[in-house]
Amino acid sequence: MEFGVWAPTAQQVEVLxxxxxxxxxxxxxRSGSPREGWWSAEVAGAGHGTRYAFSLDGGDARPDPxxxxxxxxxxxxxxxxxxxxxxxxxxxxxxxxxxGAVFYEMHVGTFTPEGTFAAATAKxxxxxxxxxxxxxxxxxxSWDGPWNWGYDGVAPYAVHHEYGxxxxxxxxxxxxxxxxLAVALDCVYNHLGPSGNYLGEFGPYxxxxxxxxxxxxxxxxxxxxVEVRRWICDNALRxxxxxxxxxxxxxxxxxxxxxxxxxxxxxxxxxxxxxSAELGRPLSLVAESDLNDAKMVTPTAQGxxxxxxxxDDDVHHALHALLTGERQGYYADFGDxxxxxxxxxxxxxxxxxxxxxxxxxxxxxxxxxxxxxxxFLGYLQTHDQVxxxxxxxxxxxxxxxxxxxxxxxxxxxxxxxxxxxxxxxWNASTKWQFFTSFPDPELGAAVSEGRRSEFGEHGWSADEVxxxxxxxxxxxxxxxxxxxxxxxxxxxxxxxxxxxxxxRGREQFRDADLRAVRVDVRGNALxxxxxxxxxxxxxxxxxxxxxxxxxVEVLCSxxxxxxxxxxxxxxxxxxxxxxxxxxx
Numbered sequence: 414m415e416f417g418v419w420a421p422t423a424q425q426v427e428v429l430x431x432x433x434x435x436x437x438x439x440x441x442x443r444s445g446s447p448r449e450g451w452w453s454a455e456v457a458g459a460g461h462g463t464r465y466a467f468s469l470d471g472g473d474a475r476p477d478p479x480x481x482x483x484x485x486x487x488x489x490x491x492x493x494x495x496x497x498x499x500x501x502x503x504x505x506x507x508x509x510x511x512x513g514a515v516f517y518e519m520h521v522g523t524f525t526p527e528g529t530f531a532a533a534t535a536k537x538x539x540x541x542x543x544x545x546x547x548x549x550x551x552x553x554x555s556w557d558g559p560w561n562w563g564y565d566g567v568a569p570y571a572v573h574h575e576y577g578x579x580x581x582x583x584x585x586x587x588x589x590x591x592x593x594l595a596v597a598l599d600c601v602y603n604h605l606g607p608s609g610n611y612l613g614e615f616g617p618y619x620x621x622x623x624x625x626x627x628x629x630x631x632x633x634x635x636x637x638x639v640e641v642r643r644w645i646c647d648n649a650l651r652x653x654x655x656x657x658x659x660x661x662x663x664x665x666x667x668x669x670x671x672x673x674x675x676x677x678x679x680x681x682x683x684x685x686x687x688x689s690a691e692l693g694r695p696l697s698l699v700a701e702s703d704l705n706d707a708k709m710v711t712p713t714a715q716g717x718x719x720x721x722x723x724x725d726d727d728v729h730h731a732l733h734a735l736l737t738g739e740r741q742g743y744y745a746d747f748g749d750x751x752x753x754x755x756x757x758x759x760x761x762x763x764x765x766x767x768x769x770x771x772x773x774x775x776x777x778x779x780x781x782x783x784x785x786x787x788x789f790l791g792y793l794q795t796h797d798q799v800x801x802x803x804x805x806x807x808x809x810x811x812x813x814x815x816x817x818x819x820x821x822x823x824x825x826x827x828x829x830x831x832x833x834x835x836x837x838x839w840n841a842s843t844k845w846q847f848f849t850s851f852p853d854p855e856l857g858a859a860v861s862e863g864r865r866s867e868f869g870e871h872g873w874s875a876d877e878v879x880x881x882x883x884x885x886x887x888x889x890x891x892x893x894x895x896x897x898x899x900x901x902x903x904x905x906x907x908x909x910x911x912x913x914x915x916x917r918g919r920e921q922f923r924d925a926d927l928r929a930v931r932v933d934v935r936g937n938a939l940x941x942x943x944x945x946x947x948x949x950x951x952x953x954x955x956x957x958x959x960x961x962x963x964x965v966e967v968l969c970s971x972x973x974x975x976x977x978x979x980x981x982x983x984x985x986x987x988x989x990x991x992x993x994x995x996x997x
Contacts, residue, residue, distance in 0.1 A: 414459045414493070416441070418467050418477060419640050420615045421450030427468045428454050432490065438468070450616065450640065461495040467615075475611045476568065478618075478644065482579050483555045483571045487609030491571070496655040499583040502591060503657060508694030509595035511660045511721050512787035513923055514546035515825075515913055516597065516832035518796060521550060521576050522560055523845065523890045524835055530577040530585035537592050539897070543838055543906075544913030548589055549597040549662055551796060553582060557608035558850030560887045562800065563599065564664070565606030565849065569648050579656075586657050597660035597699065598652055602645050603631060603668035608851055616640065623670035633671040646681050650688055653696050660697035660721070667703045678709075682719025697721035699790065705761045705776025710788040721788070722830055727763060728791035729798055731756040732820045735952075737811045743770040750939055750952070754932040757827055757941065760789050785925035791829030793820045794837055796845065803868040803878050805846030805890065807837070814840060814901055818908050819950045822967050823941060825912040826922050826948050828930045836892045838909040839902040846879045848887040857882040915967070921946045 416428045426441040441452035466474035480491035525532035552563030555571040572579040586596045604627035612618040617637035623630035632641045652658040671677050689696040700723040702709050711717020734747035756762045760779045768775040794808045825831045851857045861882050865875040879886040896902040916922040921944030931942040941948040948967045
């Protein structure tokens with residue numbers, strides 16, 4: 414087989430094939446135009462599982478920047494992956510557009526005690542019964558150590574070995590498709606982790622031209638950027654083509670700083686669209702963006718970036734601040750019912766409005782006639798909004814079950830593409846905390862101290878903040894599946910199932926037209942209008958709520974009083990079209 418690597422400044426490159434005393438060194442040839450800077454070598458007998466690494470100018474062996482498998486870790490040689498060996502049974506799979514689907518955010522390493530693709534596969538029936546359409550898997554690209562959130566990956570092409578490696582991931586995707594579930598993969602192209610990143614030795618993968626929260630930016634517009642952009646786009650296309658993935662979630666795209674005439678995202682969108690046409694199934698790109706600008710989801714032909722959808726943190730903030738009463742940090746401008754009304758009707762609250770957290774006017778207004786509500790993902794919690802809290806407490810640790818149920822009703826029946834964070838559906842008792850497992854003791858200590866210092870500045874005691882390096886932190890974050898059949902956990906699970914079934918069964922709740930959305934603030938209640946259906950959330954502790962008129966589809970009451978008394982006269986109860994949840 415032929416080995417290749419981009420190393421434009423090297424004078425000599427060798428590929429080291431084999432392990433231990435059996436390593437063979439093969440000189441590589443420099444390629445000419447149009448593949449300037451590439452080196453290649455043909456090695457007979459190499460194939461699936463063969464270990465190899467590269468040596469630049471006589472230096473130490475380094476893993477392949479495009480390695481698909483790191484069986485012995487990110488510092489060790491790479492292993493050849495032959496995707497033709499994957500056993501697929503999804504020939505009848507026709508794909509699933511991300512817009513309007515019910516997403517489920519899953520971290521493989523804590524979804525089950527085993528933390529593997531195989532163990533997650535055994536739980537897929539739970540997702541089918543819940544009504545999930547798309548399983549969004551947090552990053553699987555290899556990092557240093559067995560356990561991690563996934564955002565410290567340093568080998569973007571490689572599937573983490575402890576999860577099951579590339580063959581395990583392919584089998585997981587195949588199993589999802591067999592059950593009618595699409596798969597989205599979280600990809601991190603804006604930075605790499607702190608241990609095992611050797612890219613800078615190979616070429617100008619990073620540039621000092623721009624700054625990011627993680628240091629030097631990935632090089633998208635400086636010398637050598639053509640090949641770096643190709644490295645990113647080829648990675649994305651590989652997940653779609655070779656692993657049959659249906660969507661990619663792109664992490665923090667606002668940190669992909671690019672002053673090129675064609676932004677990387679637009680280039681990627683056009684290439685994915687071409688592959689979609691070739692494969693004959695929809696392929697989606699979902700961006701995490703802090704910019705509050707619908708240009709992100711505007712087609713490239715109209716000057717946009719061409720993303721299928723984007724995360725909408727304003728929806729989360731409006732719900733979280735209203736339900737919990739928290740106002741610190743980026744919640745400062747949220748919490749008022751009128752803010753939630755604006756967010757649900759306009760997609761963003763910070764749209765040409767002043768952001769106290771940022772200290773400036775932020776965002777742009779959404780053209781509701783041109784952009785569907787389903788182009789925005791709405792959610793009550795995410796891995797970020799849970800794990801980046803000091804102790805990893807979930808929304809259920811902050812609210813009564815009734816308040817969580819009300820928040821769920823609003824976003825699951827709202828105008829956005831909904832996303833459930835794993836365990837949320839049964840109000841899991843487990844926290845989801847930030848954890849790492851770096852083998853380097855100095856790096857591990859620095860991460861632990863940095864985490865505790867960060868929250869210490871905000872009034873937390875160091876003893877309260879879990880040590881990311883302590884194995885017990887990851888273990889405490891693993892879901893307890895026995896809870897799904899117990900008491901209030903089972904009751905919450907039924908509620909989520911009912912809401913998702915109601916969304917799926919009623920066209921009004923799937924209407925993507927933002928112009929048809931209206932939220933009324935009526936005394937101690939919010940009334941979300943979806944066509945002639947309404948979701949009523951009573952925010953107070955009792956009293957009349959004037960909701961005369963069209964049928965009420967969902968009533969979330971924080972009172973244990975009789976529903977007719979709470980709602981006043983004019984609401985038709987009981988009725989098959991009314992779902993009532995009341996939690997004392």
